[in-house]
Amino acid sequence: MATTTFGKGCHLHLIDGSAFIFRAFHALPPLTRKSDGLPIGAVAGFCNMIFKMVEDNTGPDAPTHVAVVFDKGSHTFRNDMYDLYKANREAMPEDLRPQIPLTREATLAFNIACKELEGYEADDIIATLSCQARDAGGRVTIISSDKDLMQLVGDGVVMYDAMKSKVIDRDGVFEKFGVFPEHVVDVQALAGDAVDNVPGAPGIGIKTAALLINEYGSLEELLDRAGEIKQPKRREVLTEKRAQIELSKKLVQLDCNTPLDFTLDDLEVRDPDPEALMTFLAEMEFRTLTKRVADKLGVETPAIPEKPAEAAAEAPAAPEAPDFDKARYDCVRDAATLETWVSQIRERGYVAVDTETTSLDEMKAELVGISLCVEPGHACYIPVGHRDGASGDLFGSDTLAEGQMPLDQALAILKPVLEDDAILKIGQNMKYDAKILARHGIEVAPIDDTMLMSYALHGGLHNHGMDLLSETYLGHIPIPIKPLLGSGKSAITFDRVKIDDATRYAAEDADITLRLWQVFKPRLHVARVTTVYETLERPLVPVLGRMEMSGIRVDRDTLSRMSNAFAQKMAGLEAELHELAGESFNVQSAAKVGEILFDKMSLPGGKKTKTGQWQTTSDVLEDLATEHDFPARVLDYRQLQKLKSTYTDALQDHINAETGRVHTSYSIAGANTGRLASTDPNLQNIPVRTEEGRRIREAFVAEPGKKLVSLDYSQIELRILAHIADIPQLKQAFADGIDIHALTASEMFNVPLDEMTPDIRRRAKAINFGVIYGISGFGLARNLRIPRAEAQGFIDRYFERFPGIRSYMDQTVDFAKEHGFVQTLFGRKIHTPEINAKGPHAGFARRAAINAPIQGTAADVIRRAMVRMEPAIADLPAKMLLQVHDELLFEVEETATEATIARAREVMEGAASPAVHLAVPLTVDAGVGANWAEAH
DNA sequence: CTAGAGCGCTCG
C-alpha cells in the first residue's frame, strides 16, 4: 500500500517495456532455454536491466516510484486519425512473440508495477505519467531510447538509454534533433518517420526540419509563412502538403491525458517477494542472474536442472537420431493405412513431404508417388502412378505385389492435411512439390523448406542440394537415383521404377528432409537469420510458384521466322568465311577460328587461354576487326549463331504444348548474393542491348486484350552503394534526380554539368560500375581500353572525391576476414570462405566480398517487393510473370495498366521500409506494350 | 555413346 503521496522529492522511473524488449531482441545474442529451446534472450536482457537498476538505485537519486509500461492492442486512436499509421510494420519475429508475456511476468516477479491500456501506446502512458509527476513537483527518468519520447524531456524529466548507459537531457535532445524538446514534435512532423509510416513533408529530413523550425520559431509560423521560403522545392512541399504535415504533428504528439485507472501513488517502489522472484528466474533457467539475485536478497539459490547444451551451429547432428533403417519404411497401398499416417501427422502437427514424378519440369511432370515422414526413421511412400515397365500400364489396387492406390483417392485423403493451417509441411525445395500438388488442386501451406534454411544459414559456403546437405549435416549418403533410373538413352522415368525400390528411395528422401529440418530449425536463430528466412526466402515459394505456373506467352511463328532469317544470313557468312580462310572449317569452333587468325593468317596481338588455345573472345576480335574482314565476319556470325541457337530455336522447344506459354523456373537458393536465377529456360538473359537482339523480345507477347507492363528500379545498386558507403554527393544527386554518371564525371574531372560530354560521362559510368564490382586498375583499363596507369589515376581521383567508398571497401573486407561472411542491409549473410586465401584467389574473394552486400541488398529489396506485390494487386486483373533482377514484368488487362503501374510502383519504391530506411529514394521506371520489346 | 570441361555470349 502507498504510504506517501507523490510530490516534491519523489523520483519516478518509467520503463518503456515494449521498446526495450524489441531492442534487446535485436541487439543481444539469441539465447534459448536449455531444457526446451524456448527463446528467452530478450527476457534475459530485460531481467538483467531491471536487476541492474535495482542494484544501482540505492543512493539519494534512487527512484521512489517505478512502472514498466507496455503497448496493448494494435489499433490505437492514431489509426482513427490516419489509417496507414504503422501500416508497414513488419510482423513480429517468431522468436520474440512468446517473450512478451514472459516480460510482463518478469516485471511482476520483481514486484514492479506493470501498466498497459488497450488502444494506447506505451508512449502515451509514459507521457501522461510523466506530466502528472512533473506537475506534482517530482522528478522523472524515462528508461528508453525511443526518439518519440524526447519531446517529454525538460523540467526535471530526463531519459536514460539503458543499453548505452547514457542520460539524455535537453542538450542530448538538441544533439539528436537540432532543436530543444518543446520543438521536437515540429521537427518530427516535418521529417516524418518511415518506421511508423508518419508521412511528414517529403524531401525534408531532420536536419532541414530543424533548420526551418529554428528560423521560424514554430511549425505553425513556418506553415503560415511558407510562401517566403526561397527554395522552390521546400516552398512547394510546405504549401501543398500542409494538411499532411499537420496530421503528422498530431500523430507524433504524445497524449498527456490518457485515461488511467491508477495513480502515481500506486507505483511506489516495493520490495520483491523473494520466493516469487526466485521461482520465476529459476524457471527461465537464468543461472548467473538467479545466483546474483539470490545473493542480493540473502536467500538460497534454487537448483536449476543441468541439461546437455543445445548443439552449436557447427556441431554434428544429434547423436541420438536413429540410423537410417530402410526396413522401417512403409509402403502405403490402401486408404486405411494412409488414414493411420494422417492421424500421426495430426498428432505431431508437422510432416516432411516429398513427391516423385516423371519429369524435372513441373508443368509436364506426372505424379508417381508421395512420401511422408513424421519422425526420424518413421517414413512411408504412397505409390500412385507406377506403371509396368514393358506395357506401360498403370498398376491397379488389385495388382499383386505392385498394388497401389488410385491417385484421386490418395490425394483426397491427404488434401485436408496438406492444406491445414495448423500442420507444417516440410520439404526440400518445396516449390517443386507445391507446384506438382497445385496442378492436382492442392494448395500446400504452411511450409518450411530445408533447402532455403540451408541457404539462409550457409549461403556462400556450399550448394544446398539434398545429397550434399545429408552428407554434410547428417553424415549420411543418400541412395543415389542413378542406379534406379539409368542414364542417357536408356534412362527410364520414375513411374517405371519398381515400387519396392521406389519406397526405399522416396521414403528416405522424406526421412532426410525431416532430420535436416530438425538440425537447421534451431540454428536459424543461433545464426540470427530467422528473419531473413521468414521474410526473404520462405514467402517467395508460393509467389514464384504462381509466377512459374502462369508462364509467359511466346509466339512461335515470330521465333520461327527469325530463325529462318538468321539461318540464311549465317549460310552466307559461313561461305564468305571459308573463302577468306581459304579452307572449309567449323566456324562455331573457337579453336579453329583461333588457328586461322593467329597461326595461318599470323595476325598480331594473339593471347592464349589457360589451356593453350588462342583466345577469340569478342573484344579480341573487335580489335582486329578494324583492320581485317575475317574477324569482323566471325563476330557477325557469332551474334547470329547466339541468337538462333540460344533464343529463337531453344525457346521454341520450351513452349508448353498445353498452355502455349513458356514456364521458366527460378532458383531461390542458386546465386550466392541472394539474387534469383532463372533456368529452363533462362528468361533473365533475353537480348536487349543490340537492336537485332532486342527483336527477340517481340516474341514475348500479352494475351489478346492484355498488355505487358514492365517496371524496373533505376540505378538500384548505385543508390544502395551511396547509402551503404554514405557518400554525401551521391545521396544528394539521387535525392535531386540528377544524372548520376554525369555528376560523378563532374566531380572527378571538374567539368560543370552543363558542359558534360558523352565521352567523359561514359568513363565515369564505367568507374561507377567498376566500384560496385570491386574496382581494379587492370579491370578498368581493359574495360575502357586505356593504359593501366591512366585507369589507376581515375580510381585514385575517385577515391579522393568520395573517400567513403574506400573506407566502405576496407571495412567490408576487414569484416569478412574477421567473421567469414558479409551481410546485406537486411541481414542476409554471404559467406566468404576464400577471403583469407593467398594468391589470385584472394583478389576474387575480395572483390566478391565488396560486391555482395550491394548486389545482395538490391536482391533483398526486390524480393520484399515481390512478396508484397501479390496482396497489393490482388483486386486488379494483373499477374506478375517474370523477375529480371531489377525488373518485374506483369500481364495486365488493357484497362488496368495504369492502376497496376501505380500500385506496383508504390510497392517497389517502398520495398526497403520499414526494415531499412534508405538515405536515397528508390525510383521505378515503367513501360507498357503488346510485347516485351515495347514494354521495356 | 556420354559426361564434363572449356569457351564464348547473353542478361542485370
Added chain:
DNA sequence: GTACGAGCGCTCTAGC
C-alpha cells in the same frame, strides 16, 4: 591473373 553475379549452347576429349 583481374572487374560482380548468373545460365546455356557449342566443341572437344576422356573414358565407358
